[in-house]
Amino acid sequence: KAGVTQTPRYLIKTRGQQVTLSCSPISGHRSVSWYQQTPGQGLQFLFEYFSETQRNKGNFPGRFSGRQFSNSRSEMNVSTLELGDSALYLCASSLGRVQDNEKLFFGSGTQLSVL
Amino acid sequence: AQKITQTQPGMFVQEKEAVTLDCTYDTSDPSYGLFWYKQPSSGEMIFLIYQGSYDQQNATEGRYSLNFQKARKSANLVISASQLGDSAMYFCAMRGPSGTYKYIFGTGTRLKVLA
Numbered sequence: 001k002a003g004v005t006q007t008p009r010y011l012i013k014t015r016g017q018q019v020t021l022s023c024s025p026i027s028g029h030r031s032v033s034w035y036q037q038t039p040g041q042g043l044q045f046l047f048e049y050f051s052e053t054q055r056n057k058g059n060f061p062g063r064f065s066g067r068q069f070s071n072s073r074s075e076m077n078v079s080t081l082e083l084g085d086s087a088l089y090l091c092a093s094s095l096g097r098v099q100d101n102e103k104l105f106f107g108s109g110t111q112l113s114v115l
Numbered sequence: 116a117q118k119i120t121q122t123q124p125g126m127f128v129q130e131k132e133a134v135t136l137d138c139t140y141d142t143s144d145p146s147y148g149l150f151w152y153k154q155p156s157s158g159e160m161i162f163l164i165y166q167g168s169y170d171q172q173n174a175t176e177g178r179y180s181l182n183f184q185k186a187r188k189s190a191n192l193v194i195s196a197s198q199l200g201d202s203a204m205y206f207c208a209m210r211g212p213s214g215t216y217k218y219i220f221g222t223g224t225r226l227k228v229l230a
Binding site for chain 1: 146147148150152157158159160161162165167168206210211214215216217218219220221222223
C-alpha cells in the first residue's frame with residue numbers, strides 16, 4: 001500500500017508570491033490534515049478535510065487555505081507569502097474516525113523557503 | 116485546553132542501552148489517547164506507539180514501550196537496546212479537544228545514539 005505522497009519536496013518562493021502544495025493520502029483514507037512545522041513553533045495544526053469538507057481549522061490567517069477533491073487528494077494554498085511562512089508543511093491522512101486511537105500517517109513534507 | 120510538554124530538547128544514549136524520553140500532558144477529557152512519533156532527518160513522521168487512557172496495561176511495540184502514569188499525567192517513551200537508526204526527533208502527541216480532529220504535539224526531543 002502506497003504511503004502519503006506530498007509534492008513538491010522542496011519549494012523556493014519570494015515574498016508576495018503564492019504557492020500550492022499537494023497531498024495524496026493512503027488509499028481508502030478520507031481524512032487529510034495539514035501541519036506547519038517550524039523550529040520555533042513546532043508542529044501547528046492548519047486544517048483538516050474529510051470527504052471534501054473542512055471539519056477543523058487552526059489559528060492561521062486567511063492566506064492559508066485548502067481543499068479536498070473527490071478522490072481525497074488535498075491541496076494547500078498560501079497566498080501573499082511572508083518570510084515567516086518558511087517551514088516544513090506536513091500532510092497526514094487517516095480513516096477520519098473521531099476516536100481516541102485514530103492514528104495519523106504522515107508524508108515526508110514539503111520544505112518551503114520564502115526569500 | 117490540551118497541552119503536551121516535552122522537557123528534554125536533546126538526549127544522548129550509548130548504542131544498545133535503554134533510554135527514556137519524557138512526556139507530560141494536560142487534558143480535561145476523561146477519555147484520551149497518547150501517541151509517540153519519530154521524525155528522522157527525512158522529515159516523515161513515523162507512528163511508534165499508542166496508549167489509551169483506559170488501557171490497563173502499558174503499551175509495547177517491539178523495542179518501544181510506554182510508561183503510562185495516569186495520576187502523574189505522564190506518558191514516557193522507553194526505547195530498549197538503542198540502535199544508530201534510532202537517532203531522530205521524537206514527538207509526543209494527543210488528540211485535541213473532544214469532538215475535534217486536530218492533534219497537539221510536544222516540542223520534541225532530539226535523540227542521538229552514540230556508537
